[in-house]
Amino acid sequence: MLTPRKIYWPPINLVGPGSVKMVGEEVQKLDLTKALLVTDKVLNSNGVVKAIIEVLDQAGVAYAIFDDVKPNPTTTNVHDGFSKFQQEGCDFIITVGGGSPQDTGSGIGILSTNGGSIAEYEGMHKSKNKSVPIVAISTTAGTAAEVTINYVITDEARKLKMIMIDPNALPTIAVNDPELMLGKPKGLTAATGLDALTHAIEGYTAKGAFELSDAIAYKSIELIGRYIERAVENGQDLEARSGMGWGSFIAGLSYSNAGLGIVHSMAHQLGGEYDLPHGVANAMLLPYVMEFNIDACPEKFADIARALGVDTSKCATVEEAAKLAVEKVHQISRAVGIPSLRESAFRVEDVEKLAEQALKDACTGANPKPVTKEDLVGIYMTAYNDAPVLAV
Template identity: 65%
Template sequence: MLVSRRIYWPSINLIGPGCVKEVGAEAAKLGLKKALLVTDKVLVQAGVAGKVMESLTAAGVPYVVFDEVQPNPTMKNVNDALALLKKEGCDFLVSVGGGSPQDAASAVSILATNGGDVRDYEGIAKSSRRGLPVVAVNTTAGTAAEVTVNYVITDEERKIKMVMVDPNSLAVVAVNDPALMIGKPAGLTAATGMDALTHAIEAYVTRGAYELSDHIAYKAIELIGANLRDAVKDGSDLKARSGMAWGSFVAGLSFSNCGLGIVHSMAHQLGSEYDLPHGVANAILLPYVMEFNREVCVAKFARIALALGKNVTGKTPEEASLMAVEAVKELSRDVCIPALRETAFSPKDVDKLAAQALRDVCTGGNPKDVTVDDLKALYLKAYEGA
């Protein structure tokens, strides 16, 4: 059946070594006057945020800095940043970092023009007005929050992650400079890279997948499979970093336009309950959810095996689909992703986690119908390492 599509991605996308130098000039071209630069203290201390500040200064664009964003950004982070934005009269935001600063800036952007409380926007397309412009500078090859219509904020009172899917939060300019990713720790590189792989695989098999999303999700799987090990092994490998930047970027474009599945639904709960890094949570859960979903998308899983470098010559689609699951397990082992039992996860929480995951906005995109008992079983299977 022929259907129309509405495709979302930032108006301007800068990608490649050195493109961070263009941030200030792009903001000036757009007539933007004063930035709230949203980041975290680690990136300020490491000098990464300073490179963005230099570009803004060179272009004559004033800014103020909010560097209090936590690894899983909270409502307090958002409200504090919004207060500073209003106090300083900023008319746009520059987000610098991985998913946490990007998500926090998206929330501030929406609240600045729509008002209300962060909780008002949980769910799909809850805002009525376009957010303040955001220039999103990514520093990790993982979340792709700089190019998507999704953002996630932790409600610290309810201890849940609120997922917002809102085209009004989409950045105006997205910047992916792999030179900013040089020297990132191996553990962070591994976690964010597996996050990107999860985006690509879930986008490839989600119920909302279609021709364009399939093509770019598949390419993302190839890029990540070819480059993640090298990026983890040598953090200064610019070729591998560039491959991962492209892989994360196109994976984000894909899932932002077709949706995700229960890997993310379940991972969100691990993040809110135990403050487990999102990429680690996704990486741990991905192969178990793939095993659960495989029977309804055998042909696509067979192609995933090929994209991840497996020789499927002479294999049946069923055999090749099983190789895809093994390929993901091998990649996780090679980049030293921990097991769920090595985290703060407690089996006694499984009823609560599964119930929340079932209600998560990503669950509807899963290619296979799922019950709360299925989700409980998946958490426990991941915990047992079965």
């Protein structure tokens, strides 16, 4: 409490069923002329983008569409989007989708006011100028990229995910409307939901955690634990979608200010090397990293168990309660159908390279305990071999 904090989140946040309908009115207040709508081809063909366009048309907001975003967005995506932004004479950005369109839009926004190549902004606080305004509309309860200062772009040449941590990329308006999330496939709902849970758990245990981040991360864990299986089972369950939407949203506010950890460091390498979806990569690693980190803050892991609805009253020690959190996350992952690392494209012969890159990742420094390359190799291999985690 004696440490001064600078807390980042978007100035305007629209949250809850129907909140996307408020976008037009909010954009009108910003005195902007034309948006580049950044999305992917699936969302541009399945009716989600059409719903956004109807809101923009009603408000008289001009736009051009860029829908070439890949699931793991690349430097090419960002530079192509920036070219479209310039050609169309746009002065702000609207992102529609999960983390991929959000991250691409952040990259385009930074280039629009800073120039250069997006690779120049890898790392922390590399840009000088604030992005053009971004209206970030989330369609999944997962990445929370719509509320964070982080974005991730894949360098195709190096097969490496570049991590950018930059307050200048923070959106002006964030929108988290669960009605846009209805009907999403089970696999996508599971992966994005475990991504959100990873954010909440890593935000709660990160070195940079503090009073506010702890409070909202804990609540996020509660919400996700309560609703994730319902949301996966029934894609039309608006209450479950709303609970997951709130859980993802506030997890983003937590980790954007507290930091993450080596789940993300290691998952970024799986995405960069094998193009694995980010949420799946996080989910496959989360319980194994939790087990590794328990001795750094067992009280917090015991809290996580309780937030997930586990009865820890019969545990003789805080360490026993903490281990129940690991087992509960395993149970959730199995219940929603998350595959194992062995079932993915992961190759054992790559593990040394992946661990070395993960050690250098921007998220590693926030992990609650120090790690070595050998530690990271061990976690990858434990996840790959699916060594049992002992339940209390």
